[in-house]
Amino acid sequence: MPAETEARRIVVIEDEPDLARALEFNLRAAGFEVHLASTGREGLRLASLLAPALVTLDLMLPDLAGTDVCRALRAAPATRAVPIIVVSARADEIDRVVLFELGVDDYVAKPFSTRELVLRVLALLRRTSVPPPAPSALRLGLLELDPSGHRARVEGRLVALTLIEFRLLHALTSAEGEVRTREQLAADVWQGRMPAGSRTIDTHIKGLRQKLGPAGVYIRTLRGVGYRFAV
Numbered sequence: 274m275p276a277e278t279e280a281r282r283i284v285v286i287e288d289e290p291d292l293a294r295a296l297e298f299n300l301r302a303a304g305f306e307v308h309l310a311s312t313g314r315e316g317l318r319l320a321s322l323l324a325p326a327l328v329t330l331d332l333m334l335p336d337l338a339g340t341d342v343c344r345a346l347r348a349a350p351a352t353r354a355v356p357i358i359v360v361s362a363r364a365d366e367i368d369r370v371v372l373f374e375l376g377v378d379d380y381v382a383k384p385f386s387t388r389e390l391v392l393r394v395l396a397l398l399r400r401t402s403v404p405p406p407a408p409s410a411l412r413l414g415l416l417e418l419d420p421s422g423h424r425a426r427v428e429g430r431l432v433a434l435t436l437i438e439f440r441l442l443h444a445l446t447s448a449e450g451e452v453r454t455r456e457q458l459a460a461d462v463w464q465g466r467m468p469a470g471s472r473t474i475d476t477h478i479k480g481l482r483q484k485l486g487p488a489g490v491y492i493r494t495l496r497g498v499g500y501r502f503a504v
Contacts, residue, residue, distance in 0.1 A: 282325040286316030299387040313337030332361035347376045376435035414504035415488040427488045445502040454499035
């Protein structure tokens with residue numbers, strides 16, 4: 274069954290051989306089909322070719338910066354919605370904020386337990402593989418939102434949103450005009466796994482408004498409180 278195979282396929286982009294083998298062993302033990310890449314370019318090639326359910330990505334690679342690999346994954350139609358877990362020794366908050374802004378779904382700092390990583394992979398796939406029940410399409414002024422297809426259109430034009438941006442937009446539109454605090458949005462979008470502080474939410478809101486163009490004005494800021502969506 275090709276769809277079932279893709280649902281259990283993971284691309285691991287890691288240049289430390291011992292760690293790559295440990296990740297491969299533990300993920301295979303959990304029932305996943307694992308493909309290893311020791312460079313950013315090879316990881317991008319495998320991700321494009323294999324359509325994996327998830328990618329784990331080291332930031333320190335011999336040929337490309339991990340942030341550039343992340344940007345490339347999010348820019349390519351074939352991998353735009355593939356969940357990404359970054360695995361890196363660079364654990365300061367600035368790095369984490371930048372990564373979430375780029376569309377990373379989770380972050381694990383080295384050194385880490387391979388058991389913890391497997392549990393995070395399983396939790397992330399549960400969140401991303403079971404879409405919440407929703408109408409096939411919602412029309413909200415200039416915006417048309419298709420929750421089941423993870424698509425958004427403004428004036429009929431398809432808007433290229435990352436997975437995080439789409440979740441954020443869906444959370445706002447689902448609130449039916451009510452205000453959502455930053456903490457509520459973090460729970461909706463990241464299940465509370467975002468860095469502390471409001472910068473990540475605010476940055477995503479800014480980028481989302483820009484991408485929505487004329488429909489961006491529907492996202493209203495209530496200073497000191499949060500955001501709401503109102504046509």
